[in-house]
Amino acid sequence: MMERTSLCLLIVLTHCSFSEAVTVSTTRHKVEVREFSEAELSCIFQTETDHNPRIEWKKKGKDVSFVYYDGHFRGPFEGRASIQGATVTLRRVTQGDAGEYRCEISAPLDTISLGETNVTLRVLVPPHIPSCEIPSAAVTGSVVQLRCSDHMSIPPASYSWYKDNQLLPHPRSANATYMMNQHTGVLEFKAVAKEDTGQYRCLASNGVGTPQMCKGNHMKIEDINLVAIVATVVVVCLLVLVCGCGGFLHRNGITSRRPYRSFWISQCHGAAHISSQNLHRTEDTSNVNYNPPPQEPQDFKHTQSFML
Structure with missing residues (x-):
């Protein structure tokens, strides 16, 4: 009886030791390569009894898309990728290839029929002229x-x-x-x-x-141009003073006569013109009402001779 029990236990242990499910792994979970170079995404698998498992590669994103399916590369990977075993090599990678990839091995004949591993691809870009x-x-x-x-x-x-x-x-x-x-x-x-x-x-x-x-x-x-700043302040003060005095005289009736009123207006306009031209001399506008002096009488000449 003891011998039969030991034989059954040995058979069970022997059977369990060979009943391994499909296993999937990678040599590098993170891959960094320069732009326009090659990138190898490794995927290593081992099955229990199924010697012809289904190999699929998918890329994660907003939506999961196929990279390798039913024995062919799909989409942008078609024509620039190759596979050996389950390891994929991408050629001339770009920023659009960067992301997370998943290798899936499906072995329907195994006890556990599905295994997977993830690989993250980062594409490095050298500096541009800043x-x-x-x-x-x-x-x-x-x-x-x-x-x-x-x-x-x-x-x-x-x-x-x-x-x-x-x-x-x-x-x-x-x-x-x-x-x-x-x-x-x-x-x-x-x-x-x-x-x-x-x-x-x-x-x-x-x-x-x-x-x-x-x-x-x-x-x-x-350096700050202090001379120009001081000169500008002086011109502005003169402008305010002249216009202010003109307004004061006008309010007090002093400039009620047109010649005086024209004089103060011309003075304010002249001061404003000086400020706008950066202190350059301008034509004097105060001679609007200038009247030339009368001419000197001609020398007296004898027109007739007098008889005594």
Whole structure:
């Protein structure tokens, strides 16, 4: 009796050891390749008894689409992909190929008939020539921002700035005259000085391919023109004073006569014209009512002789 029980147990254990369901795995769950290169999506399977399982590849997205089905590649993969076993190789990958893929192995003759594994494809894009925003001029003491961006690179680019072909070091203290964000590409001067004048350029890099640099631009820092500001203020004050005096005299009846009224109007118009022409001299408009002096009488001449 004991011998029969042991024999049955041995048969059961032996049968269980060979009853493995279909298994599916991959050598790389995450694949990163450069744009326009090849990408290998590995899929390794093992079946229990079914030696001719059905192999399918699908791509996840808003809707699941077929990549490989019924022995053929489908859609955009047709003609630029190959399969060996269950491993797929994509040629000349683009950003449209990036995403999550699923390898499915269906073995109807196995105890568990379906197995699957996932592979994520990431397509890397080298930097493009960045777009740079660099002002051509600024005044001392003002806040100035220089901007650099490249929206095409994957992974996102990091940025560094050059002044007169010399790399600007990243500021390490709060007392630095400028701030630099390597992720956003913004270079900000808290209060620019004349020493900040120079040729500025930006370099974009992301570890994929060759870093790219923009053409750049020359930024000139100038002092505030105090003389021009003072002169403008003086002209404005004179204009207000002249027009104000004219209005005062008119309200008090002093300018009721037309010549005086015309005189004050011409004075206000003349002052406004001076302000608009940046302090240049203009034709005097106050001589509208100018009357020339009478001519001197001619010298007396004898017209007749007198007889004594």
